[in-house]
Amino acid sequence: MIIGNEKKIEILRQIIKNDNIPHAMIFSGPEMIGKKKIAMEFIKNIFCKELCNECYFCNSIESNPDVNIISPVDGNIEIDEIRKAKERLSLKSYHNKIKALIIDDSHLMKKDAQNAFLKMLEEPKGDTLIIFITPFPEMILKTIRSRAQEIKFSLVGRDEIENYLISIGSNKEKAEEISLMSSGQIGKAINFFKDEEKMEFFNRSIKDIIFLSSSDMSKRFQYAEKLKDDKIKMMEILDIWERFLRREILLKIFNHKSSMNNYSLKKTKEVIDELEKIKYIIESSNVNKRIAFESLLIKL
Ligand SMILES: [Zn+2]
Incomplete structure (x- = not known):
């Protein structure tokens, strides 16, 4: 379930509907508002047009050989990690759809790691999609940014967070308190509720x-x-x-x-x-x- 940012999600749906998927995208916006979750749903939706939630693609994005998700370890994204990911991107799509790569907190890539993508973005081959997720898009190289479609996500409304918390079992009072504390960051709100x-x-x-x-x-x-x-x-x-x-x-x-x-x-x-x-x-x-x-x- 995705909460908030309906307009942005509608844009993503249109991209899929029109079969107009770019080679690179930047999902920017504050931390913990669900950017990664939306990126994963977006990729699922490329594989399963109905987003049925029942098929292999909907249930196995992590093990789909055409999808690769990189997250930083101890605040670092190693260049080796990027090289391996690039190699995987250059293979033929196993399911004959696209090869996708999601890089979470991609501003943590050093310059050499970012540079590694340049050639690929300059002369994209085949159906590949890289999604750079970051709250600091200005830290992504200009040369990448100019070749990527940026989707700017925003904070989630207080009411939406409250209603969501209630829907997963919170009482009204606690939902109000948490939604106030989490200032529009749905991920934070869920963490507060669970922890x-x-x-x-x-x-x-x-x-x-x-x-x-x-x-x-x-x-x-x-x-x-x-x-x-x-x-x-x-x-x-x-x-x-x-x-x-x-x-x-x-x-x-x-x-x-x-x-x-x-x-x-x-x-x-x-x-x-x-x-x-x-x-x-x-x-x-x-x-x-x-x-x-x-x-x-x-x-x-
Ligand atoms: Zn499905």
Whole structure:
């Protein structure tokens, strides 16, 4: 079941209906809104026009020899992985349809890995489709982007998330709370629903930023030290803080009680700008992550 982004899904259906499948696509948009799920459904739909949910193609996308899905391991996509995938793409389609490759978090491919696709996209041979999934399309080489059809997905509406959670067994109150916390990210909402620990981590991270924003520098540095270079955790925390601060802005604009009384509207916006900058730096470069994180903490 796919929730949200109906218009984009309709575009994908039309592409299949018109048999107008490009050689490369970029599925961009915020994290955890179901881009990978939609990419998989799209490919299933190429193999099974009815998306019947009963046939071999609908039930075995992971073992379909014509489909290859690459996901990063420890925040890396190795060039070897890409070379192997390219080789597989160059084989004839086993089912006489297409050869497809999905690369999740494809911004994590280094330049040489991205470059490996160029020739293929310049002179595509046979029916191949590569879907690059990423929340940071600007980190994909321009030369790839110019040859790919980009589909921009967006956050999922609060009501849609709430209704979905209720449909999988949540009560109304919990569904409301989770949908508020997950800020349009259906994947996050499902994780929260299934995993109490994640919800606790979320709440604790919010307490942390409230505390840190009025603490002295030594406390802030201690916090950074604790995280060291744990990029994944750092990004999770930054993500939570960003969503929390965005909600704070709304509360402040509408004169509701906000949690960060020590922050003006202007200050909140400044911290969000800084936060976005730091997220980008941590994600896209090899800087010392703790130092980057510290530079944000100083500005809280
Ligand atoms: Zn089917």
